[in-house]
Amino acid sequence: MMANSMDTVNSNQPTQNGSKLQPCHNESKTNLIVNYLPQTMTQEEIRSLFSSVGEVESCKLIRDKVTVFPDHILNGQSLGYAFVNYHKAEDAEKAVNTLNGLRLQNKIIKVSYARPSSDAIKGANLYVSGLPKHMTQQELEKLFCPYGSIISSRILHENVNVGHLMQAGLEDQGGLQGPSRGVAFIRYDQRCEAEAAIRELNGTVPPGGTGPMTVKCANNPSNQNKALAPLAAYLAPASARRFIGPAGKALLAINKGLQRYSPLADPLIQGNALGGSGWCIFVYNIGADTEESILWQLFGPFGAVQSVKIIRDPATNKCKGYGFVTMTNYDEAVVAIQSLNGYSLNGQVLQVSFKTNKSKS
DNA sequence: CGACGGGACGC
C-alpha cells in the first residue's frame, strides 16, 4: 500500500547531492536519525535500545523548548525523533537493518542515516496556506516535487468532535481527522530547493484552486511563540491541574508567587496566533457591549485558552451577539462548555457549544 | 427570536 507517502525520500540514500566533502571524521556512516518514536520514550530508553546493537557514542532526543520568560527555557515534549551516533559504522548499519520498522507501543519507528548537518539543510521546511480543501497529499507533492526532493509533507486537518472516541484512546486508530484546513508543510532536502519553490509557487493558483496560495518558510517549531499559552493552563484552577506533566510541574515551581500574572492583560496571549490547533467554542447570546476580557474571565478558569474573539459589526463596532474561544485541551473545553452553557451573563442566558461549520467557507 | 470570524505553524 502506498498510504504512507509521508517520507517521500528516504534519507538513507548516499547523498546524491554531495560530491562535497564530508566532515572530517566520517560521521555520515555512524550517525542515525530515528523518527516516529513514541511520545513517552526517554533519551535513556532510546540509548538503551540502540546499545543492544553496539556501542553508542551519543544519543540525543530532540525536545520542544518551552520559553516561559526570557530567562527560563525548559525542555518540553519529545518531538518524536532522535539522533544516535555509533562508534562503528558496522553497528550503525546493523541498527538500520534490525531496528528500522520496529514497533514500539503504537509507533513504527524509522531508523535511517542522518544527513550530514549543514546550513544547506536548514530552513528547508515550508508552510503553505490557501490550498484547495480537496487537495490530497499526493497532489500536493506533485505540485511541489519539481523544485526538489521532498523529505516529508503534511496537510493539516480540522479537529473533529469525537470526544467519546478520544477519551477511549482510539484517536490513533486513524480516520478521525476532519476536513483539510488548506494548510500544509513541505520539507525539502535542501534549503535552496525550498527557496525555489517559494519563488515559483508563492502567489500562484494551485490546480483546482480558486485563489492564490501562500508559500513561505515555516516558523521554527521551538520558539517563544508558545511561551505563554502553557502558562495560562498551569495557572488555572484545579480543573487543569490534573493534566499537568513533569514539564508543567517545573513551570508551576517557577511560577510560584506569580499570582499577579493575569492572562487577561497579556497582549502576547490576547493577540496570539496559536489559533487553529485547539478546540474552537462558539459562544452565543453575549451582549452588544461584550468585550474580549469577559470571555477570558469566563473561560480562563477551565484551562488553557488560546484565543478569544468577539464578532462585531464593522460599522458600529458593536458585538453581533457571539464570539469564539479556542481552548487547547479537549477535556477542559468540554468542562467549560458544560459549565458555561446556560450561564446567565448580564441577564442573558449564554449558549455555549463547540463551533460548527456553518460558515460560508 | 436572533445563531458559527478570520486566518491559519504540526503534539
Added chain:
DNA sequence: CGACGGGACGC
C-alpha cells in the same frame, strides 16, 4: 499516522 539537531571547547 507521526515536525530531520545540536547553544556552548568553557574553570
